[in-house]
Amino acid sequence: MKIGLDIMGGDFAPKATVLGAIEAQKALLPGQKIVLFGDKDQALPLISENGIDPEVFEYIHTTEMIGMGEHAAKAVLQKPNSSISLGFQHLKDGHIDAFSSAGNTGAMLVGAMFSVKPVAGVIRPAIATNVPKLKSGFGIMLDVGANADCKPDVLAQFGILGSLYAEHVYNVQNPKVALMNIGEEEEKGNVLTQATFPLLQKTNLNFVGNIEGRDLFNDKADVIVCDGFTGNVMLKLAETFYILTLKKGFKDEFFDRFNYEQYGGSPILGVNAPVLIGHGISSPEAIKNMVLLCRTMIEAEFVDKIKEAFK
Structure with missing residues (x-):
């Protein structure tokens, strides 16, 4: 190797x-x-x-x-x-x-x-990142910057890529896949998320539906699907949490897990x-x-x- x-x-x-x-x-x-x-x-x-x-x-x-x-x-x-x-x-x-x-x-x-x-069949590769969970561990969010604009079939593939990554690299069994949206109901969101929802439903993924920004750090999903624009904004905001806790002298196990060092890098899936x-x-x-x-x-x-x- x-x-x-x-x-x-x-x-x-x-x-x-x-x-x-x-x-x-x-x-x-x-x-x-x-x-x-x-x-x-x-x-x-x-x-x-x-x-x-x-x-x-x-x-x-x-x-x-x-x-x-x-x-x-x-x-x-x-x-x-x-x-x-x-x-x-x-x-x-x-x-x-x-x-x-x-x-x-x-x-x-x-x-x-x-x-x-x-890989043959993959429309657009995505960059994935780790998102700490409040109780323990972390989820996978993608895309976080490779594709600012996406089509529904691309987002659906992100769900597949993220699920494979969670399962085979981090040993998460039957990972829960969710679509980042502005509401939990199926009809919520913009044209992109509304069109992506039924595509994810048709996959063999463990698709649990829409989640909102407040669900980013809880256990509702193991894989969070979004376009690269949304994902990059959320990633940079999350990184800021860790920086702010350091500046404020605040020590907490959960916020310590925002430290990028322990995850190393983000893969292009x-x-x-x-x-x-x-x-x-x-x-x-x-x-x-x-x-x-x-x-x-x-x-x-x-x-x-x-x-x-x-x-």
Whole structure:
């Protein structure tokens, strides 16, 4: 097993990414290896300073990188030797089994769509995220940014992708799937949600109907389906809860679970290989957990589960 990591992506790269890779490697088993994409000359001193044998990693050296503010599609095309572009080329060629980065989200989406491509039958891949639940654990919300505008059949597929992810990666049996709406009644919502509701009813999913924003953190659903615009707004609001509790000096177990670090990264569901996007401010702990989530997705043969469902 080989897990690709872009060490140039993120606000604190390459230090945070390399330190995260070191911690992740400690948790990996024999035969599981991290491949570092980026400036090897910057990575080696950091590795040596921490008393680690550089040979535990593989390296794809490049000094070119895609900045956080660059136009995604142009950057991927114009920088074929960047850490992100090379990562996806190796993923496409089968040299690595997964690829992850805390760098430019748009570039990660473009790279995934044009290298490994969507699974046959998947209309639009989605970005999923974890949402803490008040009692314990967390739910899965998607999409949270890949698709600001959606059609009903796309949302229905998000329900399938999210259900597969909850079941096979997080071992949630028969996950409850709900549609985010402005009311619980079937006829509530805008044209999109009204048209999506009956499509979800016709699937083999454990569809429990509509939920409202106040249900985001309770146990009504394990998988919350929404368009990327709505999901991204809710995600950013949820992230703010954790920041506010820190600023106010408020310590609480529930709000501690809003800390992005423990979830590592957000997967792009529906493409032909595990691809994870980390938070731009990812710490070493977040990078470590992103790499380990890659491992979990590989071990679960998650992409094969999607292919089977959409056959």
